[in-house]
Amino acid sequence: MARALVFLNIVCIQTFANAREIVFPPVAGYPSEQTILGGYNENDVTHSKFAGLTTYANLPYVHCLAPKDDEIETFDIAILGAPFDTGVTARPGARFGPSGIRQGSRRISSAAGWSIYTGENVLLDWAKIVDCGDAPLTFLDNTAALKQLDEAHRIVSSKTTNSSEHTTPRIIVLGGDHTTTLSALRSTHQNWGSVSVIHFDSHLDTWDPAVLGGGISHYAGVNHGTFLHIAHEEGLIRNTSIHAGIRAPLLRPKGDLRNDLRCGFEMIRARDIDRYGVSGVIDSLKKRVSGTKVYISVDIDVLDPAFAPATGTAEVGGWTTRELLSIIDGLEGLEVVGADVVEVAPAYDNSGETTGLAAAEVVLSLIGLMVKTPIRAAK
Template sequence: MSLSTFFTLLALAHAREIVFPPVSGYTTADQVILGGYNDPDISQPKFAGLATYANLPYVHCLAAEGKEVETFDIAVLGAPFDTGVTARPGARFGPSGIRQGSRRIFPGAGWSIYTGENVLLDWAKIVDCGDAPLTFLDNTAALKQLDKAHKVVSAKRSNASDYTTPRIVTLGGDHTTTLSALRSTYNHWGAVSVIHFDSHIDTWDPKALGGGISHYAGVNHGTFLHIAHEEGLVRNTSIHAGIRAPVMRPKKDVRNDLRCGFEMIKARDIDRLGVQGVIDALKKRVADTKVYISVDIDVLDPAFAPATGTSEVGGWSTRELLSILDGLEGLEVVGADVVEVAPVYDSPGEPTILAAAEIALSLIGLMVKNPV
């Protein structure tokens, strides 16, 4: 043994153990509940390490064929894509931003003050599958990759034996990514009613928004619902909520929107209908159908969600939107997403990513409360 090794071992033998005194006001039992000072719990890092949505377990859902993948019932999947935008880019960083906004959420302390329920610790096994690996150089190739990612994740074996198809909550990404999600839901449940929270209608004809330059240019975040209608993915019982942005063609765009199967609740309608009135109208429209819920974060007023590509003033508050979403309990929600979050435009207080994280939790709650 070398002399340096000897002195190192000697120092370790006489090292002082640091013991923290009890915290005033807490009993020993309380310290155990809190994790303790002298026996700290290091299994649940909230602000360090790899970030998953709501500190949920990570599962490599996109593992190569033949690899064993852990079972799950609801998957969170990131779609880092923003080259289908018509205004400010940045939503490719939306999935990581939303996960960052969810750091304060975790299953062990997820009981709702409103309902007393904890949807993260209910019957459903909920996991974060990470992000679909999407190229940023070719939109057509990226959407094919996302189509495949949805196909792979939704084909995995569910954890609950009674409900065999896992459901997916997608974190966008610009709104073009919803097209892949709708294709996935169609493969398992057929055409769905879409509840589309947005300030824009997103049913524009690709010739109008894309200019007819090419098929490539016509597939974007303002045309995906038109394309979904043409592909037969959505029912004529769909509805927009929170619309307030102007249209390009005063009659043609609205007529085309109706042709695509959508009714419309405008942003200012909430002043007349109230939150419950909006909930009732949405439920009536999609009654007795399978439902896909898509939330563009710009449905919120820029005062509540500045970090998005195409802001429109006069939108709903975060509280109003969350109340409406929670009021949709009972619907058969087979898929959902939160999109158009571009964290680079957020303020230091991070209101947009915090709102998006809470919206995702509400969408998960709707799935948990009504298994499909």
């Protein structure tokens, strides 16, 4: 027995002698991605990612809305928040969408942004990408708020780019309800001319203001279900636009569809993906907008509520997050001059922040399209 104990002690001593030495950090850990990427024993706090300001994908913040004479950093692609939700016809809350999407992007960063699918890192390519924060919008007057957003787009798109070849910054908007896309389309028209719209949504959003708004007033007719009709009336969009993921009921079974055609749209319904597959949807979208400059608008309710519960007008029977990301990534090669992700209402999300995570990843895919296809000259 004694010999057995002696032998066991010798084995334990040899095992511990050969064990990896555990080195504890000399100071308390930082709430930062840097402790993972840079090592536990580094004391550098200059690259803190999860502390301080929460920008999209930990990108640098730039005061893009600074007065004209103020000198600011140059940039090529701007992230702009549009905290607005008083144009909704169902649940409010999308005014908090920009912050919700930024929260969902906390794990994304340029230092760890290499795609497992392509081996590329679009955040470290040629384009300088920055977060401009939110446009200051009133929540008391829709008309005034949209004028403020129009002006914010004008200011941001007029800034100097980091590239000498691509001289007009492109903007990705974090919504906000879908009404905010109207200001974005006005901005792209001023800088690039009329565009084809690829509209990912469960709803048409081309309703006549006299129908969705009831003809009560001009004010009531400007909302998140009529903005594409208004954009068509203003000549902002081409008759080569297309919806993707549509499945919501109509107000008028024939009138809505006729009006949709008048506004220049074709349609891919949500269940069409079961027939044509992801590649078929991609081919249809590319064929429709071929040869034109493109604006991509993503209403997060294009996803099924199982994948994106936090939205104002959820419709069952939608696409999965993986399907949507695959379709967007498949649009590589298009001249995307602007984009948005809208209708994220964080109050309705679950504890895992499913919707915010999905929206943040969609934004990253939209950035990828812009980076991979630079556009040399504006209008």
